[in-house]
Amino acid sequence: MNVSYEVTDHIAVISINRPEALNALNIDVLTELEQLLSKADNDNDVYVLIITGIGKAFVAGADIQQMQNLSPVEAKAFGEFGNLVFRKIETSAKPSIAAVNGYALGGGCELAMACDIRLAGTKAKFGQPEVGLGITPGFGGTQRMPRIVGLSKAKELIFTAETIGAEEALRIGLVSKVTADDELMNAAFELANKIAKNAQIAVRQSKAAINAGMQSDIVTGLAFEAQAFAACFSTEDQKDAMTAFVNKSKVSAFKNK
Ligand code: CAA
16 A cells, blocks of 8 residues: 555545655555545545655655656656546545645645645655656646746746745745644644534535635636525524524534534
8 A cells, every 4th residue: 555544533644655765656656545535535524634745755756767658648648647636636525734744846746736735844845846857747736836826936946946945835835834844743633623623514615615716717706605605504504603603602513514
């Protein structure tokens, strides 16, 4: 097994576990990752996903040995498979956190960017080294990076193939927090727990509305939000929470219904 999976208190931790190759993404890793994402998606007990890496890397990229002799047709299929897997994270109803513990290069940076929120340990390193290997980013980097850090910085990072550290990643908005390395998983769990305590239907509707709006014009996005907002008024969570508020109390736990 190249990817491990553990659920505790509504939080699924997916760990890329191929440390001998710095967790490089080959077909086997991507296939296992896809299967575990389906498992998390289908498990009603899972509210939040944390994706991390075992060892000194988060993920050091797509597997260069495996890509070395690909034909253009094979490379297209490989890129499309990576995109399918990462899109599954992005479009999952459930929110995801990348806990970036080390190298997040190429496909690794792209994996982190497919997650909803990124946290980094101080040893994390980010970059898209592909043009130094004679290729473009292939698992969504040209599309997600400019959406996250803006055009100028994304083009600078992709065209130069330079690697940046955790503090620079924080400064440009690629990650939302930097922690001590041995605190990273605690910080990820703390954040996941804060999300897990809220009404999950509302969290999921919020994720869907943000994602829909970021890929469309504001009028379409606002229309999507209106639908999401309305849908929440058919839930018990909305009734319970608002009734509790009006009665100067709080719901102790959402039913997520
Ligand atoms: N693919 C395959 N194997 C990799 C790998 C990768 N992306 N990254 C590291 N490895 C392997 C190394 O070959 C090495 O294996 P051996 O022990 O069998 O020689 C092992 O992992 C340890 O790596 P290093 O000895 O190189 O470790 P280091 O600490 O000296 O260097 C590093 C670390 C700077 C991250 C370096 O490994 C490196 O530059 N890796 C490649 C990073 C990269 O270019 N990633 C982008 C890939 S292209 C891509 O991802 C395309 C896409 O968008 C889909």
